[in-house]
Amino acid sequence: MTPFSYARADDVPGAIALAVATPDAKYLGGGTNLVDLMRETIERPAALVDVTGLSREITVGADGGVVIGAGVTNTALAADRTIRTHYPMLSRAILAGASAQIRNVATVGGNLLQRTRCGYFYDDAARCNKREPGAGCDAIDGFNRIHAILGASPSCVATHPSDMCVALAALDAQVRVAGPDGERTIALVDLHRLPGGSPERDTVLDPGELVVAVELPALPFAAHSTYRKVRDRASYAFALISVAAGIELENGAIKDVRIALGGVAHKPWRAFKAEAALRGQAPSEANVRAAAELELADAAGLRDNGFKIELAKRAIVATLAELSGEQA
Structure with a gap:
């Protein structure tokens, strides 16, 4: 594992300041994906900014919509009475993913930003444009049983691994992010990118931007x-x-x-x-x-x-x- 510095943020502005201060910094939520990638030296952040203590509330608005803090664990979200009653697809999607131990630690923000589980991405002996832009994609002619059938490109045929995000896409979720230039809201369906010619970019987030919350509208269906x-x-x-x-x-x-x-x-x-x-x-x-x-x-x-x-x-x-x- 590549050496890195570590700092725990006290609030969102502090987290952003810490991330901006160190090039190649990464935000650390539950770490269930990021730490794996660091062990495999696929991710090599110079610094980790721990945001696990931030944004951990689930609140219901006057209009019946729900705001989910990015630091809420997958277990807490799946078990929440409002989510189970009014958004059962989301609860069921979370319970269908990973193990109970991982769900106890994994966060909503981390789930949104997890990277593909393509075996060639994890294998540093394989060619992978997502891991090393311009290297090629061994999955195209390799064992590709789990790979993409929609939106793929000659550069990448990997799939997004999240169950939770599929439900959020169906629920018209909005993702609230904060960064050096202020806050903005991104539709969940627009947060993740198709690979095109630059599969190394998973999302439309700019450097230093932090997922703060996910908003669910009140939907009759x-x-x-x-x-x-x-x-x-x-x-x-x-x-x-x-x-x-x-x-x-x-x-x-x-x-x-x-x-x-x-x-x-x-x-x-x-x-x-x-x-x-x-x-x-x-x-x-x-x-x-x-x-x-x-x-x-x-x-x-x-x-x-x-x-x-x-x-x-x-x-x-x-x-x-x-x-x-x-x-x-």
């Missing part, structure tokens, strides 16, 4: 939502395909719907095309299948992961059938 994860084993495995979905029916037709996919792209994938196709339609298997076909029309498989295209379509159909049946 959100209380009737779920999260489905398809994986190789029942626990502690990353998604081959996951679906976060919520639906609101009125007079037998879909009044509103949200769908996001995990395990398919470099970022949580909001299924805007499928949503638009389904609004106003009956929630029949044929209609949902047609919407899924539309969403996956541009999907492209690699040697080992072509099965994920059909799997994603079936997962969308099964998830919406479950939600529609509960409302019937």
